[in-house]
Amino acid sequence: MDKDFRQTVMAYLAGKLTCRQVAEAITDYLDGSLSFWQRVRFELHLGMCIGCRNYLRQMKKTIQLLGTLPPDPIPDHIRDELLRRFRTWSHHQKHTGERSEQEWR
């Protein structure tokens, strides 16, 4: 295939998607839920559009950042209370078996 023709075909296929459509489809793309041809068009558009490539990277970075947010630790008084309840539960388990699960509360 000659190079000009190939570029025309690629531009045609990629041109079918707007930047807005690409931005809207990023989660679908990352989740692998685009169809084969949607994916081809998506990637062709990315190949030719620096703005969309940057936007995709920004979204990936946002997701990565969310995954690093540390949770707040549980307050000590709750932990202590839970362990106290656990002892009652476990005592009950050992003495009465599973039948009276509700009673220990």
Place this chain on the structure above:
Amino acid sequence: MTEHHKEWTVRSAYTGEDESELLEVLRKGDEAAFARLVTRYSGSLLRIALAYVPNHAAAEEVVQETWLAVLEGIQRFEGRSSFKTWLFKILVNRAKTRGERERRYVEFSSIAGESADSEEPMVDPAQFDHAGRWITQPRSWDEVTPERLLLSKESRALIDQAIASLPAVQRQVITLRDIEGCSSQEVCNILNVSETNQRVLLHRARTKVRRAIESQLGSSLIDG
């Protein structure tokens, strides 16, 4: 597999083999096993609960109730789903009930963006011209790293704020998927939503958090 999922595989390594052993000794009444699980998961439970109930005190109570329900149910837990999915599901059911009781859940349900089929756009329309092209090209964030962003208390507060101000269902989805690192199937199972709805809600939520980060970058971190 996306980068995000790879990262999660590493982070969730602890849900592997040792967890079934932990559950086994927990069933036999081992307090240390319970203490370890409480330490491991309570922070996560707390922030998922906060997507349902209006304040910290209510969220803490829901977390406590959840652990008591775990003790009640542990003998019947067959391991068909992972412990984490089972645990999160218990929490979500309780948090939902509690949230409804506090009326917040009901009030918020009517707000736009709450359901996946609302009219809310998937992206900020102001970023695009009539032909759907960027008005201002998004710039590279290559200099931005999560570590660097989270170093600053101000940016951390801003991101927390962006998450807290999402419509409740979007917050629930992004908390489970991106913050807690659950897979798409796990989230659908825990929240009882379809994959399509889940992705729509997740995308809207991610778009807003991205915008919050961008505004923060614009204001301070650019030269920092």
